[in-house]
Amino acid sequence: MSLRTTSSQTVGPYLHIGLTWLNTDNLVAPGVVGDPITIEGRVTDGDGAPVSDAVVEIWQANASGRYAHPEDTGSAPLEPSWQGFGRVPTDDDGRFRFTTIKPGRVPAPGGGLQAPHINVTIFMRGMLRQLITRIYFAGDPANEEDAVLQSVPAARRATLLAAAERTNPSALAWNVRLQGDGETVFFDY
Amino acid sequence: MTSRPQNLATTLPASYRKPDRGTQPEYLFPPYASTVKRSPTQPLVILPTTLSEVTGPIFGFDRIMANDFDLTKQHAGEPIGERIVVSGRVLDANARPVPHTLVEVWQANSAGRYPHPRDQHAAPTDPNFTGAGRTLTDDQGRYRFVTIRPGEYPWRNHYNAWRPAHIHFSIFGPAFATRLVTQMYFPGDPLLDFDPMYTSIPDVRARERLVSTFDWETTIPETALGYRFDIILRGRDETPMENYLRK
Numbered sequence: 001m002s003l004r005t006t007s008s009q010t011v012g013p014y015l016h017i018g019l020t021w022l023n024t025d026n027l028v029a030p031g032v033v034g035d036p037i038t039i040e041g042r043v044t045d046g047d048g049a050p051v052s053d054a055v056v057e058i059w060q061a062n063a064s065g066r067y068a069h070p071e072d073t074g075s076a077p078l079e080p081s082w083q084g085f086g087r088v089p090t091d092d093d094g095r096f097r098f099t100t101i102k103p104g105r106v107p108a109p110g111g112g113l114q115a116p117h118i119n120v121t122i123f124m125r126g127m128l129r130q131l132i133t134r135i136y137f138a139g140d141p142a143n144e145e146d147a148v149l150q151s152v153p154a155a156r157r158a159t160l161l162a163a164a165e166r167t168n169p170s171a172l173a174w175n176v177r178l179q180g181d182g183e184t185v186f187f188d189y
Numbered sequence: 190m191t192s193r194p195q196n197l198a199t200t201l202p203a204s205y206r207k208p209d210r211g212t213q214p215e216y217l218f219p220p221y222a223s224t225v226k227r228s229p230t231q232p233l234v235i236l237p238t239t240l241s242e243v244t245g246p247i248f249g250f251d252r253i254m255a256n257d258f259d260l261t262k263q264h265a266g267e268p269i270g271e272r273i274v275v276s277g278r279v280l281d282a283n284a285r286p287v288p289h290t291l292v293e294v295w296q297a298n299s300a301g302r303y304p305h306p307r308d309q310h311a312a313p314t315d316p317n318f319t320g321a322g323r324t325l326t327d328d329q330g331r332y333r334f335v336t337i338r339p340g341e342y343p344w345r346n347h348y349n350a351w352r353p354a355h356i357h358f359s360i361f362g363p364a365f366a367t368r369l370v371t372q373m374y375f376p377g378d379p380l381l382d383f384d385p386m387y388t389s390i391p392d393v394r395a396r397e398r399l400v401s402t403f404d405w406e407t408t409i410p411e412t413a414l415g416y417r418f419d420i421i422l423r424g425r426d427e428t429p430m431e432n433y434l435r436k
Contacts (some may be wrong), residue, residue, distance in 0.1 A: 001284040003354060005208040007390045007399055009372040010221075011357065014303040018295025018321045018357055022252075046226035053307070059245060060363050069244035071202065071364075085246035106240050109201055119241050119365050126223025128214035128389050130237065130368065150355045152234050178227050188233035189242060 008129035011055065015123065016089060018186065019055055025088045027060070027100040031081040032065035034101030037170045040164055042094045043122070044057065046179030050094025054124035055085045056176075058086040058098060058135075065104030065113070074107065089171045102137060108147060115146035135174050138163040152185050198414035205366040205423040206282065211392030220385035222346050238366065245365040248291040250325060258324040260296075260336040268318035270299025271339030272413035275373070275401065278330045279360060286330030287367075292420075293323045293359040294334055301340030301352075310342050332347030335413065341380055353380035353387065362422040373418045374400045 026037045061067045061084060064076035076134070088096045092143050105113035119134040138145055138161040143149055149157060152179040159182060162174035176184050216228035224245030256262045260274060275294075281286040297303050298320060300312040318337065326332045339354050355372040362368065374381060381387050381400070390396045395412065398421075 001282050001423070003280060003282050004395065005212050005282050005423055006369060006371055006400065006421045007395045008214065008369060009213050009357075009386055009399070011370050012372075013307050014295065014297075014305045015357070017305055018293050018323075018359060021321070021323070022248075022293070046230075049226075051227070057368075059241070061241075067240065067244040069247065069364075071244050072240060083246065091199070109237055109239055114239060114241070119417065121365070121368055123370055124227065126221070126225075126227035126387070128216065128218060128224065130370065131216075131229070134241075142209060145224065146213070147383075148239070149234060156231070179230050183229060183231050186229050186233050187236035189236040189238075 010125055010128050011092050011123045011131055013053055014127045014135045015053070015055055015125075018089065020089070022087050023089065024086045027084065027086050027098065029081040029083070031079050032062070032101060033077075033079055035170065036098060037097055037102055037172055038099050039118070039172045039174055040097040041097065041173060041175040043090050043096065043124075043176040044094055044178065045089050048180070050090070050092070051124055051178070052090055052094055054090040054094070054096075054122055056090070056096050057121040057123070058100070059120040060084050060123075061103040062105050063101050063104050065106045067106065072106075076104070094120060100113050109147065112145070113142070115140055115142035115149060117146075117148075132189050133176070133184055134160055134187070136160050137172070156183075156185050202238055202240055202243040204426045205242070205364065206426055208423060209282075210393075212395040214389035214391070218385065220347075221389055226305065241363045242366040245361060245363060245367065248325070248361070250349050253323060253325060257322055258334050259319065260320060260322045260334065262335075263319055264317040266317040268298065268314065268315050268337050270315075270318070272335065272409075274333065274335055274407045274409060274413050274415040275340050275356065275418060276331065276333035276404075276407050276415065277420065278419040279362070279420045279422065280330055280403040281362070281367070285424075286326070286328075287362050287422055288326055288330055290326050290327045290363065291323065291361050292326060292332045294321070294336075294356050296320045296336065296339040296356040297342055299337050299340050301342030312340070312342065328396050333407075338375070346385060351377040351380050351383070353384050358418075358420065360420055360422065367422040369420070371420070372399060372409055375416065376400055376403055
C-alpha cells in the first residue's frame with residue numbers, strides 16, 4: 001500500500017510560539033567528548049537584508065562520527081549525553097549561533113567516509129518548504145574526498161565551508177545567503 | 190577523530206523516496222510575496238541518501254508536560270472559543286505508522302490573533318490561550334490535541350488578504366529526511382481557494398489532503414467537535430532483497 005506524502009507549508013511569521021520551547025543552542029552537554037566550537041552566522045535574503053524570523057535546525061554526529069540514532073549501528077563510541085540536535089532562531093539582525101563539537105567522519109554510501117559535516121534545515125516565513133544544506137569545515141583534508149561536497153560546482157563549494165576566525169580557531173563563521181552573489185548551496189534530498 | 194570503525198550495515202542505507210510529484214510547493218511562488226526574495230535561484234544540488242539523512246533526532250516523553258497536548262488547559266482560566274479535538278495518525282508513504290515521534294502545533298486564538306510581538310492585528314488576545322502544543326505519537330502513530338478552533342485573520346500579502354483558519358504542524362519522523370512542517374485547514378473554509386499558501390501546492394488533491402475531516406468518533410459529547418488529520422511522511426525504498434523475493 002502506498003500513501004501520498006503530505007504537502008509542506010511555511011512556518012509563517014509566528015513560528016516562535018510553537019518552536020521556541022525546544023530551542024537548543026548548546027549541544028555540548030556534560031560528558032560530551034570533544035573541544036567546544038561555536039558556529040555563528042547570518043541569514044540574508046536576495047536584497048542582502050537580514051532574515052530575522054528564521055529557525056535553523058542542525059543534526060550531527062558526535063566527535064567519533066556516531067549519530068545518536070538506532071540506524072547508526074557502527075561501533076564508534078556514543079556518549080549517553082550526546083543527542084546531536086540543535087534549534088536556534090535568528091535575531092533581529094538575522095544572526096544565529098550554536099555551540100557544539102566538530103563531528104567525526106560518518107560512513108559514505110558504498111564504503112569510505114564522509115568529511116565532517118553538520119546537517120542543516122532552515123525554516124522561515126516566505127519558505128513553503130524547508131531548505132536543506134550542510135556545514136563542512138574549511139581546511140579539513142577530508143573535504144577533497146567527500147562525494148557530496150565534490151558534487152557541488154567548485155565555484156559554489158565555499159558557501160558550505162565554516163571558517164575559523166583568525167584570532168580564535170574555535171569560533172567559526174558560516175553564513176546563509178538565500179539568493180544572489182554567494183548564494184548558499186541548497187540540496188534536493 | 191578522522192576515522193571510525195566500519196560497519197557494512199551503515200554504509201548503504203535504503204533511501205527515502207522523494208515526495209510524490211505535485212505534492213510539494215516550489216520555493217518561488219510569487220503570489221505569496223515573501224517567497225520572492227527568500228527562494229534560491231540556483232539549482233538545488235542532488236544529495237544522495239547517506240547515514241546523515243536516514244538518522245535524525247529522537248525526543249522522549251521526558252520533555253513533554255502533561256498538559257502539552259491540551260491547549261485549553263495551559264492557563265488558570267478557560268480560553269474563549271469553540272473547543273475541538275484534533276487527532277490523527279502519522280504514517281509513512283508505505284502506510285506504516287510512525288511511532289513515538291514529536292508533533293508540535295501552534296495556532297491563532299479564536300479571534301485570529303497570535304500572542305506574538307509581530308502580530309498587530311486589532312483582534313483581542315486571550316490571556317488563557319497561548320496556542321502552542323506538543324505530543325509524541327503512540328506506538329500506532331496516533332496523536333491527539335484538544336484546543337479551540339482558530340480564527341481567520343487578515344495579512345498583508347495582497348489587497349484584502351485573509352488566511353483561512355489553520356493549525357501549524359511540525360513533525361520530525363524517524364530521520365532528517367522525513368522532517369515536515371505543514372498546516373492543517375478546516376473543511377468548507379471559503380478562504381482556501383484565495384490563499385496563496387494553500388494554492389502553492391500544485392496538485393489540487395494534495396491541497397485537499399491538508400483539509401481535516403469532521404470526525405464524529407473523536408467528538409466529546411456536549412464539549413468538543415472532532416477533526417481528523419493524518420500526516421504522511423516520506424517512505425523508504427524497499428530493499429533490493431525484498432523486491433527480489435516478491436518477483
